[in-house]
Amino acid sequence: xxxxPEGGVGGGTGMxxxxxxxxxxxxxxxxxxxxxGYTVGVLVQxxxxxxxxLRVNGVAVGEAVPAAEVPLPEVPDMPDEPxxxxxxxxxxxxxxxxxxxxxxxxxxxxxxxxxxxxEHSSGDLFVAFxxxxxxxxxxxxxxxxxxxxxxxxMLSNIYINHLFDAVIDAxxxxxxxxxxxxxxxxxxxxxxxxxxxxxxxxxxMEAAGRRTTSG
Numbered sequence: 001x002x003x004x005p006e007g008g009v010g011g012g013t014g015m016x017x018x019x020x021x022x023x024x025x026x027x028x029x030x031x032x033x034x035x036x037g038y039t040v041g042v043l044v045q046x047x048x049x050x051x052x053x054l055r056v057n058g059v060a061v062g063e064a065v066p067a068a069e070v071p072l073p074e075v076p077d078m079p080d081e082p083x084x085x086x087x088x089x090x091x092x093x094x095x096x097x098x099x100x101x102x103x104x105x106x107x108x109x110x111x112x113x114x115x116x117x118x119e120h121s122s123g124d125l126f127v128a129f130x131x132x133x134x135x136x137x138x139x140x141x142x143x144x145x146x147x148x149x150x151x152x153x154m155l156s157n158i159y160i161n162h163l164f165d166a167v168i169d170a171x172x173x174x175x176x177x178x179x180x181x182x183x184x185x186x187x188x189x190x191x192x193x194x195x196x197x198x199x200x201x202x203x204x205m206e207a208a209g210r211r212t213t214s215g
Contacts, residue, residue: 019049
């Protein structure tokens with residue numbers, strides 16, 4: 001059905017995000033038809049951030065869930081600095097490599113919305129790719145039998161801001177989806193990473209006067 005497993009699956013199994021169980025998260029956006037109607041999809045492997053920094057729609061969620069309420073995972077023989085997040089961005093908009101690089105740079109803004117700051121020693125990795133020129137067919141490795149020039153398409157930079165918006169929004173949502181899809185997990189040496197309970201998040205958001213939807 002096209003859905004991607006989220007939470008503590010695959011490479012997300014051992015991830016810890018803002019002091020909660022992290023993992024894999026996904027989200028997508030479709031830009032306005034006037035800007036091409038293209039889709040931007042984001043997948044994250046969320047393994048970053050400090051508890052007290054976690055923000056959801058501007059609300060200091062991490063501060064509202066102290067370690068006395070939900071214990072922090074105590075990782076032995078590890079520094080206090082957070083680890084890293086991987087962000088993969090895909091779009092069907094026809095982009096050139098430098099435009100893909102610009103999309104990848106915007107992932108950091110989505111991470112910042114959730115309270116991530118890219119701490120020292122954090123090895124965050126962002127990559128973006130486009131399928132917008134897929135109709136060109138496979139590459140040929142010998143001269144003859146093919147055109148000398150290839151008509152590659154690219155999105156006009158006048159419209160690229162729409163993709164930037166989509167990347168930022170989808171990255172933020174993908175991180176939250178990773179947190180909410182993950183279950184509390186106990187691993188090696190009894191180390192336990194507790195989930196961010198969805199009901200508790202709703203309570204915090206409502207107490208802050210922010211509307212939420214359930215389901």
